[in-house]
Amino acid sequence: MRLAMIGLGKMGGNMARRLRRAGIEVVGYDRDGKTVAGLAQESGMIEADSVAAAVGKLAAPRVVWLMLPSGEPTESQLRDLAPMLAAGDVVVDGGNSNYKDSQRRGAWLAERGIGFMDAGTSGGVWGLENGYCLMVGATPETAKIMEPVLKALAPAPDRGWAHVGPVGAGHYSKMIHNGIEYGMMQALAEGLDLLRGKQEFEFDLAQLTELWRHSSVVRSWLLDLTADGLKNDQNLENIAPFVSDSGEGRWTVIDSIEQGIAAPVLTLALQMRFASQDEKGYSYRLLSLMRNAFGGHAVKAGGEGK
Secondary structure (H helix, E strand, O other), X not given: OEEEEEOOOHHHHHHHHHHHHOOOEEEEEOOOXXXXXXXXXXXXXXXOOOHHHHHHOOOOOOEEEEOOOOOHHHHHHHHHHHHHOOOOOEEEEOOOOOHHHHHHXXXXXXXXXXXXXXXXXXXXXXXXXXXXXXXXXXXXXHHHHHHHHHHHHOOEOOEOEEEEEOOOHHHHHHHHHHHHHHHHHHHHHHHHHHHHHOHHHOOOHHHHHHHHOOOOOOOOHHHHXXXXXXXXXXXXXXXXXXXXXXOHHHXXXXXXXXXXXXXXHHHHHHHHHHHHHHOOXXXXXXXHHHHHHHHOOOOOOOOOOO
């Protein structure tokens, strides 16, 4: 099987590498020509110097996987891409698009006979070695075409991926996944901040988080990453208490309002990220540490804070 991967950043590049390891041919394009050349030399990926050139190197049914920022970058690329494709071809959006945009785009492409899959993708910078968790929305026919690719990207062919529903369901489930992630991270950060503040006990946070990793109810991958980070530095003086949000947490809260379903933990976790810009708390440094550990997101340097 051969597909085109458009966007070879942290996620797209590693996904191309993992596909190549599984024997799937990848035609890669990115605006950064050096990235394309480097990946081609490293993995045997086929180089393309434009999206049109990448599509031209595919055989029917052509599959084009987009790993681009949500919003206008993905929208404009889809508009440019559609005339290059024909009925029976497939477009996959593996970025963190809003599920409503995915539903609209899927319907628009369906009018042209082009299949569409929205792939909620989790795994961050660890996905290359560990595999990606993939929750995808598509018609059964499109899902069947993409099955070999999903099995190659997942941790194993029989787990870590699922066709969860029609177009839009993949990005919706990933949106809720990220909302839950916000709440889990916030709870860990606040609890550890309380422990650090109880100075009379002189808690070793690296010891405690490592302890909790083994048979405790709160054990998780987030805890694993936090414990590993605290082994090196418990003061986190080189991490500014500033935590960004990628948008999916906001969409989750908006959806809870639209449905009239209470989601106070997820909402407050999002609000705490907004509040982090005032640079006044240890828990924000912990959130930045965790976000960097699992997704490779940039950490803003800073001092102790106020």
